[in-house]
Amino acid sequence: SSLLQAFEPSVHRTCRVEDEYADVDWDNLGFGLMPTDYMYQMKCTENGTFERGQVRPYGNVELSPSAGVLNYGQGLFEGLKAHRKENGSLLLFRPDQNAIRMKVGADRMCMPAPSVEQFVDAVRETALANKRWVPPPGKGSLYMRPLLMGSGPVLGLAPAPEFTFLIYASPVRNYFKEGTAPLNLYIEDEFDRASRGGTGGVKSITNYAPVLKALARAKSRGFSDVLYLDSVVKNNLEEVSSCNIFVLKGNVLSTPATNGTILSGITRKSIIEISRDLGYQVEERAVPVEELMEAEEVFCTGTAVVVAPVGSVTSKDKRIEFKTGAQTACGRLYDILVGIQTGHIKDKYGWVVEI
Ligand code: COI
Numbered sequence: 085s086s087l088l089q090a091f092e093p094s095v096h097r098t099c100r101v102e103d104e105y106a107d108v109d110w111d112n113l114g115f116g117l118m119p120t121d122y123m124y125q126m127k128c129t130e131n132g133t134f135e136r137g138q139v140r141p142y143g144n145v146e147l148s149p150s151a152g153v154l155n156y157g158q159g160l161f162e163g164l165k166a167h168r169k170e171n172g173s174l175l176l177f178r179p180d181q182n183a184i185r186m187k188v189g190a191d192r193m194c195m196p197a198p199s200v201e202q203f204v205d206a207v208r209e210t211a212l213a214n215k216r217w218v219p220p221p222g223k224g225s226l227y228m229r230p231l232l233m234g235s236g237p238v239l240g241l242a243p244a245p246e247f248t249f250l251i252y253a254s255p256v257r258n259y260f261k262e263g264t265a266p267l268n269l270y271i272e273d274e275f276d277r278a279s280r281g282g283t284g285g286v287k288s289i290t291n292y293a294p295v296l297k298a299l300a301r302a303k304s305r306g307f308s309d310v311l312y313l314d315s316v317v318k319n320n321l322e323e324v325s326s327c328n329i330f331v332l333k334g335n336v337l338s339t340p341a342t343n344g345t346i347l348s349g350i351t352r353k354s355i356i357e358i359s360r361d362l363g364y365q366v367e368e369r370a371v372p373v374e375e376l377m378e379a380e381e382v383f384c385t386g387t388a389v390v391v392a393p394v395g396s397v398t399s400k401d402k403r404i405e406f407k408t409g410a411q412t413a414c415g416r417l418y419d420i421l422v423g424i425q426t427g428h429i430k431d432k433y434g435w436v437v438e439i
Pocket residue numbers: 162163164325326327386387388389
């Protein structure tokens with residue numbers, strides 16, 4: 085017992101330190117990078133297996149100028165959130181799904197991937213190490229950004245000889261500057277997001293820089309984001325630069341099918357399941373742009389954007405408006421999803437991992 089007493093004060097001290105919050109203005113979080121204390125790093129060499137990773141202080145990473153990721157874009161990213169519960173524990177949302185998606189993407193990009201167990205453990209360790217950066221309940225979440233990249237040197241076009249898995253984190257709240265107000269989307273008519281046979285269906289880093297030009301143009305005209313059409317017939321809805329899209333008419337909720345060009349969003353998948361349980365008929369199929377004319381509601385889903393109402397879609401000079409507000413399917417789906425993610429609604433799906 086004297087041994088216990090000797091340990092007791094430090095145990096208490098550790099608990100208090102862990103429970104402290106970082107010095108952050110929690111009421112004014114957006115989606116900007118706020119570096120936290122730690123990141124996770126794990127390397128993999130030519131034998132194809134990842135060694136034991138470690139949590140280390142957040143900081144710059146050193147790369148060879150000829151790293152595969154810098155020269156040929158051999159890289160993937162993921163995104164997932166940790167919410168703080170009133171009892172102080174943290175809730176992760178379907179981290180196994182991010183792990184699986186990274187494995188699928190890694191195969192497409194000729195990279196080895198961490199196992200699901202390695203990935204989920206790494207997420208868990210990253211969240212716990214940065215616990216003081218997880219916003220208080222109701223003020224946002226800790227966004228974690230797993231990366232997988234060809235970090236070894238190459239000159240000729242080939243997979244890199246070494247791969248690095250990293251996770252960094254940042255406290256966040258609303259993705260759009262609109263907050264939770266309806267989005268105004270602009271239909272892009274020049275650039276495509278993804279093409280048949282390309283990498284649109286996986287979370288390759290190479291899907292994102294090419295949309296910046298269209299995004300900048302739409303933002304300069306006052307729009308929130310860009311809605312892309314398919315690259316073949318240029319008539320079917322694809323997705324928005326940062327999220328998936330749903331269209332509601334009557335009891336039918338439609339979303340573009342994941343046919344290789346659409347990112348298989350984890351929020352997308354979750355909203356499909358919740359909607360079916362609420363009695364909506366959910367259709368994953370090609371959604372022609374004309375269907376927007378008769379749509380009652382349009383909304384976006386994504387880890388960063390959560391479930392975001394779309395107030396209008398503009399194509400050239402034609403603007404179509406949709407129902408928004410509290411009494412919408414979008415509002416109801418948002419409340420249920422966030423309720424599950426924050427522990428306020430019973431998680432009958434087994435999606436939430438409490439740590
Ligand atoms: C996410 O929603 O987590 C994403 O990865 C989209 C990104 C453009 C913020």
